[in-house]
Amino acid sequence: MVKPSLKVMIGGLELKNPVMVASGTFGSGEEYKGLVDLDKLGAIVTKSVTLKAREGNPPPRMVETPSGMLNSIGIQNDGVDAFIKDKMPFLSKLRTAVVVSIAGHCIEDYARLAAKLDKVKRADAIEINISCPNVKGGLEFSREPGSAADVVRAVRKATRKPVITKLSPNVKDISEIALAAQEAGTDAVSLVNTFTGMAIDIDSRTPVLGNIVGGLSGPAIKPIALRMVWETARRVKVPVIGMGGIMDCSDALEFIIAGAAAVQIGTANFVDPSTAAGIIGGMEKYMRGRKINDIKELTGCLKT
Amino acid sequence: MVKPSLKVMIGGLELKNPVMVASGTFGSGEEYKGLVDLDKLGAIVTKSVTLKAREGNPPPRMVETPSGMLNSIGIQNDGVDAFIKDKMPFLSKLRTAVVVSIAGHCIEDYARLAAKLDKVKRADAIEINISCPNVKGGLEFSREPGSAADVVRAVRKATRKPVITKLSPNVKDISEIALAAQEAGTDAVSLVNTFTGMAIDIDSRTPVLGNIVGGLSGPAIKPIALRMVWETARRVKVPVIGMGGIMDCSDALEFIIAGAAAVQIGTANFVDPSTAAGIIGGMEKYMRGRKINDIKELTGCLKT
Amino acid sequence: MKQAKGKVLSNREVKPGYFLMSVKCPPIAKAAKPGQFMTIRCGNSTEPLLRRPFGFHRVEGGSFRILYEVLGKGTKKLSSAKAGEILDILGPMGKGFTVPEGKKDIVIIAGGIGVAPLAFLAEELLKDKKKDVSVIIGAKDGKSLLCREHFEGLGIKTLVATDDGSCGKKCFATDLLGRSIAGKKPSGTVVYACGPSPMLKAAANAAKKLKVEAYGSFEEYIACGVGACLGCAIKTKSGYKLICKDGPVFKLEEMIW
Amino acid sequence: MKQAKGKVLSNREVKPGYFLMSVKCPPIAKAAKPGQFMTIRCGNSTEPLLRRPFGFHRVEGGSFRILYEVLGKGTKKLSSAKAGEILDILGPMGKGFTVPEGKKDIVIIAGGIGVAPLAFLAEELLKDKKKDVSVIIGAKDGKSLLCREHFEGLGIKTLVATDDGSCGKKCFATDLLGRSIAGKKPSGTVVYACGPSPMLKAAANAAKKLKVEAYGSFEEYIACGVGACLGCAIKTKSGYKLICKDGPVFKLEEMIW
């Protein structure tokens, strides 16, 4: 039997397989050098960068919850210029797609970030993290179709690179935001970012996280994330990249069958850095066992 | 030391302690007779009833997920008249508050349900389950402040009994819906109902649940539910009843410290029917250990 | 029904992937009837979250045994329980098997782990000397065939069917029903079956053709086990029924497949 | 740093609530330096989800030992691991203890389970015959005092402090620092501390007063352990630092409490 094809297209970007590692969970790739064969990955999405350096939120920044974890890192990063100077040289040598995640506090920020990265050869695509509070207004850009579309339009104007818009699940109807992003010109949508949650220490009666609230990720959220991917994939034409609690190949296939063209692995990288590699192998095995030659046949094949 | 007081008021309804069992997870109480000392509970919220009998959704109706479960029961019930005739006699003999949960498909339904229950002596309060699709329009009443308020207003007009409005977490800002319910005259809000989720069988490539999607409950959702209770309690004046993944006393206290006046126990009843009793005992112990005489001192005492 | 602590007396692998656990738990053991079940909390974390249902395999005084297949996280956890460990048990639940008036000849059909509750049923039926009990056991292969010696030790005529023919006949257990009831009066015969859903369906068809009354024990995910959550519904000709309250045993001709 | 399978050689309770586990895992054991740590996946379900961090307590050839306190679900699961079991281990991580130039006198202060990584440190330091190593161990009470015999067996002068005075002095370990360095030159002395956060703070204050250089090993929740998630940040005078990459050992005077 021929080797099944795992290739997928995300906008103009070809991935050798649909298994990407998610922003914020894989640093800039270099941290996992030696532990993970980086060239085997479908893509690396780097930790979100902002225009200026950010020191991040006060600790504690993480706490484990039942089958999940809360984090409130606060997009700690050295700023986009330092990123391009310090991190891109390593990333540029990889034989895997490099997706750079950007985050801002106003539309201008996003536009300038995209313009800077547009000139960076091996920034193969840009993922827009719109789950950031808008300094003008307070609410996250991701919460309303209008503000989400504004960000996408600004980025779209600033770059010709494939643009992926990453959606927040803290909304009434995520597929509406996805549609707005599609109309504003995104090449793909990725979902979900983390759910806002909290934990309280009953002895001190204080929040466990220094930032009070944090983002919930991990297997706990998988059923909700999967439903959101299914709802979104039925409504949009652009490729959907699914994530949220994927721990193994079976989880990844659920997202693909629900309609995802590709998946991202987040929290599972912490649990076992070999997760992504295991999923890629598992997908091939699943396809061989069922005589499926092309992973694209699986996307959205859910029988309802 | 004096025995700490666990009494709380929900609208005009006094509960001997703040630990209620949640709608849909405790039938009409009788199912747990002999297993649980029902008179010890703060209140029993009965399975949602509708005007007419409903046969419920096709099986499978449940599946376990990481630290949670999905259900798609579909509000199977024999209709409100049968409920009053068959279930209320047993409930009426209990020395615990009986909260009857109602669900409808149009505003009219809710008003008529409330009017019928208004005449039932031991229906001590009414909980409005607004997480049902509106036949006119499709979207759940709980998803928009306007439609939620419409339901509350109709129920408020139809009864003088304490009214609790139960909110869905599948919204952008749950505290906004709570505010709308408060303005429409609810005596309290309870949150959260389940998160819509799904699971897929990768062998058959079909949804695991007969209804495709179901509601996620259990410890997996606790961090999100807790955050929503905290956000809501800071904005509304009416008492907030917190729930979502409470498994033990420590979980229950987190909700109370976050701002809940009372809590409801749902999925945990399945895991261990003695959960509610254990929580009541645990609360007393916690209060004694810290010389807190009244549980009301704990509500919303989170230091941020 | 009671919630009680049970003490593990022993727990060992009897066939690859199949465990037999003996538990001392008088309040529940003493009340158990064949076909009823219990739920056990497997571990005390949130994974697995829900209790797991098991049939009573054998009951002696204040103890019972469960025979179980290690399938997923719950049964895996259970398989590591050591003698002396305390389990949280809820039961007995459900209605169990009832023997209709005037039935003398009884045929028990077991598929795979479905044999578990049928051993208890057979033992109870044998107490009535007027009854004639025979058994058909089906399994994937000889290695995973369960309880044959047990039934034979009780003096019960036992037929065996395996998928690969490595033991007994190479066919499905239900294919042997005709042979098993040959010479018996259909109206005086009743069939009890437990096994995977396709086997129950085949049993229903075979029983219908042979005109014998037949009952089967069904499975669905169980949450509350007490009829409160309505999660374990199964479709029958008279609407949805609850596995945990109305079942797990149903008349096969009542079911919608 | 490597991800490797380790084989449990032994795992037993050495004091109530404290376990000592010996693991064979050459790729990680051979690379380990005192003060570094590893993360272990405790079980393979989603509860607990994240790996748990442990220091190297002793290292011999291709094996290491961890000394751990059973606190919650991860350590509880670990405590049930039997000899022969295979663990998924990632390490060694972090920077560990460094001995500054010109320091001859070394005082090790351990609080509770904080003693775990200090035993390895002491053994390594003793290899340099010119160094003078002394130890102060603090514990809740005599029953939970760890490693005293081990340090004394190495010929190290060991002072003991317990909260209840049931063993050694009734005081905090850090209260004995003055006594321990009496007669030593502050500029030639270095202190290494590991224990609960209040103890590290007390050590920082004591060392400052006595004008000796001091290092401590810190804790935070660990997710990735490789510097990728930025979750293990801790506040220092030069901004946030990562426990897993920049630490877990930091100069005490650098910390913001």
Ligand SMILES: Cc1cc2nc3c(=O)[nH]c(=O)nc-3n(C[C@H](O)[C@H](O)[C@H](O)COP(=O)(O)OP(=O)(O)OC[C@H]3O[C@@H](n4cnc5c(N)ncnc54)[C@H](O)[C@@H]3O)c2cc1C
């Ligand atoms: C009334 C009743 C009596 C039972 N008696 C016995 C018995 O005596 N011995 C025995 O070995 N088993 C018995 N079972 C089945 C047993 O409960 C399941 O095998 C067990 O719950 C699996 O748990 P797990 O955590 O190991 O597997 P999981 O990780 O939960 O699942 C493993 C696989 O089994 C499937 N599965 C799990 N539970 C069920 C279920 N309730 N119905 C259908 N499919 C399921 C899942 O879909 C999955 O494919 C009984 C079930 C019922 C409803």
Ligand SMILES: Cc1cc2nc3c(=O)[nH]c(=O)nc-3n(C[C@H](O)[C@H](O)[C@H](O)COP(=O)(O)OP(=O)(O)OC[C@H]3O[C@@H](n4cnc5c(N)ncnc54)[C@H](O)[C@@H]3O)c2cc1C
């Ligand atoms: C670098 C490093 C080295 C360590 N070395 C050792 C060692 O050698 N021996 C040893 O026994 N322990 C060591 N620890 C601590 C150990 O990792 C925790 O005790 C363990 O993770 C607890 O896991 P659990 O699942 O049993 O407890 P949990 O259920 O996770 O928690 C139990 C309690 O411990 C607290 N807690 C858990 N983990 C941490 C943490 N990382 N930081 C602060 N508080 C925490 C929780 O808040 C909770 O109150 C080390 C920690 C770090 C960061």
Ligand SMILES: Cc1cc2nc3c(=O)[nH]c(=O)nc-3n(C[C@H](O)[C@H](O)[C@H](O)COP(=O)(O)O)c2cc1C
């Ligand atoms: C520690 C941590 C940091 C994260 N940082 C970012 C980030 O900088 N930008 C972003 O878009 N998403 C970030 N995420 C979200 C993940 O990329 C992913 O959307 C989310 O965790 C859900 O997937 P998972 O359940 O597989 O982890 C972060 C998640 C975690 C756990």
Ligand SMILES: Cc1cc2nc3c(=O)[nH]c(=O)nc-3n(C[C@H](O)[C@H](O)[C@H](O)COP(=O)(O)O)c2cc1C
């Ligand atoms: C099986 C099941 C059935 C439920 N049925 C109802 C219902 O009829 N009406 C309602 O308002 N909520 C219903 N719920 C939601 C619960 O009352 C509760 O809001 C939710 O499960 C979250 O709490 P938990 O995590 O403690 O279970 C149901 C939940 C479950 C698990």
Ligand code: FES
């Ligand atoms: S399992 Fe709850 S009704 Fe049957």
Ligand code: FES
């Ligand atoms: S644990 Fe991830 S950066 Fe330290």
